[in-house]
Amino acid sequence: MAENEMAVFGVSALEEELYRHFLRNPGTPADDVHLLLHTDPGETRACLARLRALGLLHPERADGRVSPAEPEAALARLTDHRLTELHRELQRVTRSRHVIDGLRAETSARTETSVGIEQLDGLANIRNRIDDLAFFARDEILAVETSPRLSPENIARSRPLDLRCLRRGVRIRNVVVRAALEDRPTADYLRELAAHGAEIRVTGDTAERMIVYDRSTALVPLDPRNTARGALLAHQSGLVTNIIALFEKIWEGADDLTSAARPDGSGPGGQELTERERQVLAFMCTGAKDEAGARELEVSVRTYRRYVAELLQTLGANSRAQAALLARERGWI
Secondary structure, rough: OOHHHHHHHOOOOOHHHHHHHHHHOOOOOOHHHHHHHOOHHHHHHHHHHHHHHOOOOOOOOOOOOOOOOEEEHHHHHHHHHHHHHHHHOOOOOHOHHHHHHHHHHHHHHHHHHOOOOOEEOOOHHHHHHHHHHHHHHHHHEEEEOOOOOOOOHHHHHHHHHHHHHHOOOOOOEEEHHHHHHHHHHOOOHHHHHOOOOOOOEOOOOOOOOOOEEEOEEEOOOOOOOOOHHHHHEEOOEEEEEEOOOOOHHHOOOOOOOOHOOOOOEEEEEEEEEEEHHHHHHHHHHHOOHHHHHHHHHHHOHHHHHHHHHHHHHHHOOOOEEEEEHHHHHHHOO
């Protein structure tokens, strides 16, 4: 039997073999076909009935002979039929969000009644759980990070998840220690997140480290000074509520990321602006069009506008005109 090339249309191997037989031998009596092909009579009759239903065979004539439909017309009908089926299947899939909600409810019921608090051991296990929680976050992520710097590996691991959450409309509020702004890669990453909508605040010092997902699950380290010792994952509503209250207290006492920029010609954490940032800032203040600025700096318009967005965020400006005024006040230009 030849390869089942018509399987993509929902046609079985035997059905395809029968159709090909009738294309080669139109007018073969239906009662004889199982003898010619050495197939089971009952299975053959069922396949013939389905081929007629699909429009691949014409209705059986009075003398019992069978004629095939022309391939072009038959496959056109099959294509339309298959596309309709796929469209309906796609609709069912896109409407299945309630399944996720139901499964999450099952998990919540189990954890709140029988677990309450989980202990996670090992950095790999903790990171994998963080990835899962961030991936399925729907509304809000709250975090306090006490590390003075994020390693390139941590940034590379976190960036796609954080940006994906922001694109999906998940609100992200992060508090970081001021020392983190002294590390250029960390500061750049925080500014990147802020440019995409994350809310970042800076505190002088805190020993509290936490992440809260959708106000229902909280992750805290066993030892804030040594995260390798493990972490606790809390599901109990009362405990999570207390952790959220602590976060809000830290949040209220922290400064906005943009206020960390100093009026001495330096950026966040007292670091100097790059030459490229100064060039973009100068073009912003002249009122030149983005296309002209991008050509002058030999970058794409998209890249130029990203620089503009980051500078607006750093300056805490709502417009380019306000950014120009603030930049002059700070002596940046």
